[in-house]
Structure formats: C-alpha cells, structure tokens
Amino acid sequence: MQLTGSQVIIECLKEQGVDTVFGYPGGAILNVYDELYKHPEIKHVLTSHEQGASHAADGYARSTGKVGVCLATSGPGATNLVTGISTAYMDSIPIVAITCNVGVSLLGKDSFQEIDIAGITTPVTKYSFIVKDVEKLADTIRRAFDIARKGRPGPVLVDIPKNVTADLVEYTRQEIKLPERVTETITDSDIDNAIELIKASKKPYIFVGGGVVLSGASKELKEFVDKVNAPVCDTLMGKGAYDGTSDNYTGMLGMHGTKTSNLGVSECDLLIAIGTRFSDRVLGNPKKFADQAKILQFDVDAAEINKNIRVTSSVIGDVKEILTRINKKLTQLDHNSWVEHVLAYAKTFPLTYHKEGLSGPFVIEKIYEMTKGNAIMVTEVGQHQMWAAQYYKYSKPRTLLTSGGLGTMGYGLGAAIGAQTANPDRTVVNIAGDGCFRMNMNELATASREKLPLIEVIINNHVLGMVRQWQTLFYEKHYSATVLDDGVDYVKLSEAMGATARRVKTQEEFEKAFADALKSKTPFVIDCIIDSDDKVWPMVAPGKPINESFDEEDYNATQGGN
Template identity: 50%
Template sequence: MELNGSQIVLETLKEQGVDTIFGYPGGTILNIFDELYKYGDTFKHILTSHEQGASHAADGYSRATGKVGVCFATSGPGSTNLVTGIATAYMDSIPMVAITCNVGTSLIGRDSFQEIDITGITMPITKHNFMVKSVEELAPTIRKAFKIAISGRKGPVLVDIPKDITAAKCEYTPEPAQVPDESKKAKKHCFEAAVELLSNAKKPLIYVGGGAISSNVGEDLITFAEKIDAPVVSSLMGLGAFPNNHELHVGLIGMHGRYEANRAAAQCDVLVVCGARFSDRVAGNRGKFAPKAEILHIDIDAAEMDKNLVSNYHLRGDLAEAIPALTKAVEQQSHSEWKEEINSWKRPFVQNQIGDYVNPQLVIEAADKYTDDDAIIVTDVGQHQLWAAQFYKYKKPRTLLTSGGLGTMGYSMGAAMGAAVGCPNQKVVMFVGDGGFHMNLSELATMASYQIPVVMVVMNNTVLGMVRQWQKIFYGNRFADTDPHRATDFVKVAEAFGVKGMRISSNDEIDSVMKAAIEMNEPVLIDCVISPDSNVLPMIPPGGAHTDIIEKM
C-alpha cells in the first residue's frame, strides 16, 4: 500500500512492537505528530516538559522493560536537547531509537531555521545514526536502527528525517519485528581453557556488570555461581543481576563499594568478569586491581577485552549462552574456606547520624521495607545514588536504574517516568539530590499530567553533596559553588505542579511518610531534610587501590 513518510514511521514502529513514545513536537516533526493524532490509541505518546526528559524516559523505559525505548524530537534545539539522554544511554549500553526530524532536503546546509547536523553531533554517542535521504529508504532505515540497537552490545541509534520525506509517499509492505543478529560464539579452545581455569580455581570471584542485566542471563547466573561456588561482587551497573540475599552475594565493588568486595578482588586467584569493563570507578588503580588473579573476561563486545585491563582468558559472546554452557561444563566446586575468609572481612555500610537531620540510610531502608522485590529504584547522580546502591537490597535485574557511565545529574525524573509508564504493575521509587532535582524538576508537570505514580524522594542537603565531599578530601574544604543553600521549598514546588508533596524532617517521620507515599498510586514528592555534611563512605580515592580506602571522615 502507498503511505506517506509519517505513516511509514509509525507503521515500522508498530512492526517493532512499539506502543509507547516519549517526545515533544515542533515545526519539522509536525507531519509525524499529525499522523500520531490520527492513529489514536495505537501509540501512547508522553509529552515531556523538555526533550531531555523524553530521552531519559526512553532510556528508563528500556532499562525497566528490556524493550527498545523510543523518543521523538523536532529539528534544531529539539534534537540537541536529546543529546545528554542519548549519551547517557550510550555509556550504559541501553537500546534506544531516537527519531528526529530535520528541515526539508532543499533547506539542508543553508543554516535554515532550526537546522542542525544532529547526525554529526551524535556520531560519537550512538552505535550508529542515519539521515534518511529518500522516502524509499525510510522503512528499511528504521528497521535497521532497531536491529543495531538490539544486536551485540546494545545501545542508542538515531534516525534523522528531513521534513519533506515525512510527507513524500511510497509503497510500504509490513515486515516482522527485527530480531538481534546472532552473536559471535566463543572459540572452542577459549571455552575449554575457561573451563579448565574455573575447575582449578582456589579463590574464584565473579564480578558482574551491566552486561549481566542487558543479556537477560537471569537465574542462570545464580546457578553458575553456585556451581563454581564463587562469591559475587557487582559494579553499580550490575546491581540486581545477582540477588542481594543470596549466600554468595558480596555486593558493590569499587570507589564506594564494600570493603570486603574490594579486598576479595585483591585476593582472588581467578576473577570471572561477566559483562563489565573495569571502569575507573571499579578499578581505580588498574595496575593494582586483582593483582593475583587470572582474569576470565566474558563479554559480548570483543573491544572490551584488554581495553582497560589485560585479561588472560577471553570468552566473547552473549552471557545468556556462555554462562549456561560454562555451568554445564564445570564440575561442582567447593570453596568454603575462601567464602569464610571474605565473610571475616565484612564491614557493613553505616551512615553516621548527624545531629537531628534525617539519616539517608534509614530513608532508603524504609523504601526497601515498604516495597516488594519487583519495585524499581531510580536514582539521579551523586551521594544519594551511592546510598541507594549501598542500602537498598536489590534482588532482581532491572530494579535499579542509574546513570552509571555518564553520571548524568538530572537523569532520574525522566528515567523514573519511563520506568513507571513501561511497568505499570511495579512500584517506582526515585531518589534524587536537590542539585539534580533542580536540573529537571520541570518534568513534575509530566508526572502530574499523566498521573505517573512515582515516589520522588529528594535527599535535600541544600548543597552539592558529592562534589562538596571531594572538596573536603582533596580541596581543603574550599566549597567553591557547592554550598548554594537554595531556599526552594520542594513541597510547595510539587504542589504548584499539581503533585502531592510530603516532608520528612526527622528520623521518626521516615516510616509513616514513606509507607503512605508508597501506598499512594499517584506521583508524590518527599522532601527529606538531610545533613549537608553527610558523606558517602567508604571511599577509594580516584586512582587508588583497596588499601587506600577511606573509611572515616
């Protein structure tokens, strides 16, 4: 049948199973929005306050559901406003398709109104991007965009469509949804070497990263850990991949990770890396990370092998295939002494009580107490992010959404909306600092308009806590622009947007307020008055090793 470009965009999205789009209209994307209007209920379009919110929402939707998130934006500033969200998704390997429109082909290259070279701008932050030059290319390009987003190591793809192409007509034939390209299989000798290594390990340790979540390896990871009897540490991105209440769970590793997790990495003789990249926040000092270990690196992305840390054994491939295969090939192992050794190093995370301020640890533990294992925790970036990583007990994959790679302040509002829209049967609790909340609080309007039931917990210390913490340690307490002490009344802000606002001013209010907020099925903001002097501890200074750990400040 003959369709116009806008109809083709929507039809190809329908082919891919897309039913939710986050976006913002504008001049060049008008044709597509006009069709969206005519398509009625086929798509749920969430109009955000700002395109950045739409891109974070598509990202949050994707992280929570495992599906491809989709966002729409117009040319020029509409497209550039997506950039931070696309970069955030790229750094965390989140599959997403951003569709932008550009000025008509006859206006391109003339600095026309709202013209921008968005493919040029997003080249380094997308897996790939396209500018569609003819309506005939449109459907194949969008299909290809989905294919790229979900194949191999996942990530964002952008498709830029000049306005005239959204109106031009051509024949359209529906096709089935794209499936990921088959991932490369690990070589036989590499696999055999890995089995041999795991069979002879005395002090094995598993280090999981975001790949353990995006691969959907699921419970096979637990079976694997049990079979090789190896304790499991996790990067921030990997939290949830391995249940917190499992006997083999050691927990967060890295800069603000558990002492015993970092010490275990330093002492292990075999380190099995599952979909992680030895980021500088995990291996601060690459030369001193896992110095005694033979490293088996399992990753779908061959370019991760030896990128940050040279490893002795490589298994390239999908964890969802490699892990069950290894489990099958290895005999049951037992390492009770090693497990006891790690247990003996245990030093629980503790957040010191400061004056009469609300203790963030208790707030997060209360959120844990009143939510079930399926609840989705979304964080912004900063101290509260690490507290949410330390004190909430994640038991399932896709229950912690956080900007781990790019560290995007302002991420949480959009991401929480996306998660809540994508998973209406799961409770979404969002933690944000007052700094990050100020960045994108305009999305309160979206929360209110669509009555998106997110519990937004503002950890309000009136300062830029994490940066301030670094100033305490490395800059002689010179608090350059981290002490704004803004007078914003977040409860009033929430109410002004039509969102219920609550406040926790002391520890004894935590339980009742948190419980009430979680039980409500509407957007609600909680302003938590915490101390400007709280720190995230322990901390391994940047470039440091586990022996440099700071436990008191």
C-alpha cells in the first residue's frame, strides 16, 4: 500500500513493538507528529526539553530492556538530544533517536534550523543515518532498531529530511525478528582456557559489570558464583546483576568502592571480570591494579579486551551464553577459606557514617528500608549517586538507573520519567543533588502533566558536593564556583510546577515526608537539607592504587586530627 514517509515511520514503530515515545515537536517534524496524532496506541510523552526526552528514552530502556525512542525536530531540537544520546552511548543503552531536518533541496545551504545532526552524533552512536530517499526509509528504521539491540547495545540516530516525511512510497509490513545473541566468537578453546584458569586459582574474585545486566545473565551469574565459590564485587553499572544482599557480596570496586572489595581484589590471584570495561574510576593506578592476579575477561565487545588493562585470557561473546557454557563444564570448587578471609575485611572496614542528623547515607538507608528494596532507584551524578550505590542494596537487575560513563548531571529526572512511564506500578525514586536538580528541574512539569507518582529526593547541601569534596581534599579548600547558597527555594519551584513538595531538616521529618510520598499519586519532591561538607567515604585519590583507599578516620589522622 502507498503511504507517506510519516506513515511509514509510525508503522515501523508499531512493527518494533514501540508503545511509548518521548519528544518535542517542531516545524521539520510536524508531518510525523500529525501522523502520531492519529495513533493513540503509541503514547507520546511531551517533555519540557529535548534533553529530557533523550534521558526519558534512556530510563525507559534501562528499566525494561526494550529500545527507548525519542523524537526531535531539526536544528536546536536535534542538538538538544546529544547529551542524552552520549549518555546512552557510554553506558551501552539501546535507544533510537528520530530527528527531522530541512528538506533535501535545502540541505547544505545554512537553511533555517538546519544542522548536520548525523555528523554531530557519529562519534556517540553505534550508527547515524540520514535518509534522503523515502524508498529507503522503512529499511533504515528497521536497521536502526536492529543495530541498537544487537551485540553491545547502544543508541542509533535516524535523521529524515522533511520532504521525505511527505513523499509517497509502497510499504509492506514486516514481522520483526529480534537479533540473536553473539555466539560465533565463543570458542571451545577459550572456554577451556577460562575453566583451567579458574580451577588453578586459589584466591579468585568475581568482578561484575553492566554487561551482565544488559545480557540478562543474572541467573547464570548466580550459578557461576556458587560453583566458583568466590567473593563478588561490582561496578556502578553492574548493581543488581548479583544480589547485593548475599553474604559473599563485598560491594562496589574502585574510587568509592568498599575497602573490602579494593583490598580483596588487590590480593586475589585471579580476577574474573564479567561484562565490564575497566574504567579509570575502577582501576585507580592501572599499573598496580590487581597486580598479584591473572585477569580473565568475558565481554561481548572485542574492543574492550586489553583496552584499559592487560588480561591473561578472555572469552568474547554474549555473557549469558559464555556463563551457560562454562557452568556446564565447571565442577564445584571450594574457596571457603579465601572467602572468609575477604569477608573479615568487611567486619573490619564496614561502610559507616555519622548517625546523628540528616545525611545522604541516612536518607538512602531509610529509602531502602521503607521501599523494602523494591524501588527503581534513579540518580543524578555526584555524591548522592555514590551514596545511592553504597547504601541501597540492589538485589535485582535494572533497579539502579544512573549515568556511569558520561556522568551526566541532569540525567535523573528525565530517566525517572521514562522508568515510571514504563513501570506505572513500581515505586520510582530519583536521588538528586541540588546542583543536578537545577539543571533539568523543568521536567517536573512533565511529571506533573503526566501524573507520574515518582519521588524526587534532593540531597541539598547548597554546594556542588563532589567538586567541593575534591576541592577540600586536593585543592586546599579553594571553593571556586561551587557554592550554591543563592536562596533558590526548591519547594516553591516544585509546587509551581504541579508537584507536592516538603523541606526536611531532621531524620524524623524525612521519614514522615517519604511515607507521604509513597502514598502520593502525583510527583512528590523532598528537599533534604544536609551539611555542606559531608563527604563520600571511602575514597581512592586520583592515580593511586585502589588498595590505598582511605576513609574519614584515615584522612583526619593525616591532617593531625583536624
């Protein structure tokens, strides 16, 4: 049948099973929005800003495992998506961004709101398309979804000139076949080498990254951990892939990881890294990282092998399939004495914070208690993000949504909108700092319009907390451009945008406010006033080995008790 390009776009979204899109209309994309108007089966969430749309698509994707979709018009509409696309790219999140451009005859002429968005996004997407011929439109959209899902997931952009959205073309519906898992790169010899390394190890440690979440391999990971009988640590992106309430779970690894994980990995003789890219925040000093250990890496992306750290052996392919094959061949091992040795560190060096007064760690622990660990936790970026990683126990995958690679301030509220839209019956909590909140707080208007019962918790220390922490520790307390004590009233702002809001200064006030938030049917903002100099402990100084992690007591000792 003959359809316009706009009709083809909508039909292709329906082919892919898309039920929700996030976006903001404009001149170049009007034909698409006119067609979308006729299809109420696809829910459109109008965000307050295109960046909010891209973060919402990301949060939708992270919380469901489906491809998130966002729409924007040409020029600034398209460029406003770039931060969200980059965020998804760094964390391997499948989204498809559809933009529309000026007509083909106007391309390259500096036309009004013309921009080469495909060129701009090429470095931060798996692929960027511009479709100048309506005959290629349907296949390009199908290919975009396939690329976004396949192998290591990631964002794809499709830019469509306005005339293409109006041109007619013959369209035939296709049944979509989801891409198969990457298995052709998994060899028997690599599997056997991995098993030999594991069997020869006396002190193995299992290090879990976001790839386990993306591949849906939590069940296989649990079986593998039980067979190896080893302690487990994770990255920020790996939270929930392994049950954080398990006895042999030792917490996050790296700059703000636990002393237990950092010391244990520094002593192990085999580090089994699963679906992780060895970021600089994990490695500390790469020359001294796990320097007593052989390193075995499982990853779907061959480019990650030997990129940041030299490994002894690797298996390349889908993590779920790799673990399935290893589990079939691996016999039960006994490393009880090693596990007990590592867990002794947990008793000696537990995560601690000052119990009096309102603080970030208290807020996170209380949220965990009051949600019974069943919330979808979303964060912005900074101290509050680290506290959310440290003090909430993630027992299931896709329950912590956070910008790990790009570290995008302003990510959380949009992502929480995406997660709440996709999971209407779940409790969704966004943890923000006051610096992050002010970046995209306009999305509260979106949450209010959509009547989303998400809970926004602002850890308000009136400063850019993490930057101030570095200024305190490494820059002689030169607080350059990090003080935010400017009289902005977040409660009034939130109420003005249709949310319920409370300001709390004590533990008791927070508990009462959060209990009310859990019963709310609309957005609820809690402005938590904490001390400006609260810090995230422990910490590894930049460039230092991870076994030189220090906490508040260590720091005060080096400062003569000050």
